[in-house]
Amino acid sequence: MIPTIGRLASKFNLSRSTLRYYDSIGVLSPIKRGKGNYRIYSEEDCKRLEQIANYRQIGLSLQEIKEILDNKICIAALSLKTN
Numbered sequence: 001m002i003p004t005i006g007r008l009a010s011k012f013n014l015s016r017s018t019l020r021y022y023d024s025i026g027v028l029s030p031i032k033r034g035k036g037n038y039r040i041y042s043e044e045d046c047k048r049l050e051q052i053a054n055y056r057q058i059g060l061s062l063q064e065i066k067e068i069l070d071n072k073i074c075i076a077a078l079s080l081k082t083n
Contacts, residue, residue, distance in 0.1 A: 003040070003041040003042075003045070003046060004034075004038055004039065004040060004041070005019050005020070005030075005038065005039045005041075008041050008045075008046065008049065011046075012049055012050075012053055019039070019049075022049075022052070022062075023039065025062060025066070026066060027052060027062055027065060027066045027069070028045060028048055028049055028052060029045075030042075030045060031044075031045060048069060051065075051069060052065055052069070055068065
């Protein structure tokens, strides 16, 4: 079953608007759009969202998470920055 925004939101207990926001800021972008311009997510997108959820639980900002996931900053450097 191909994950759509509704299925993914339900799986991670998030709202659809949260996933749309993540898309708008570039933290999580669907691989493509299906019929009716519906967002379609890959398995990699699902794994990325799981990482986002884990980082949010430990208090990282979405900007910090984006930098980590885009390999622009390592977690060790981030911990030095916050101390």
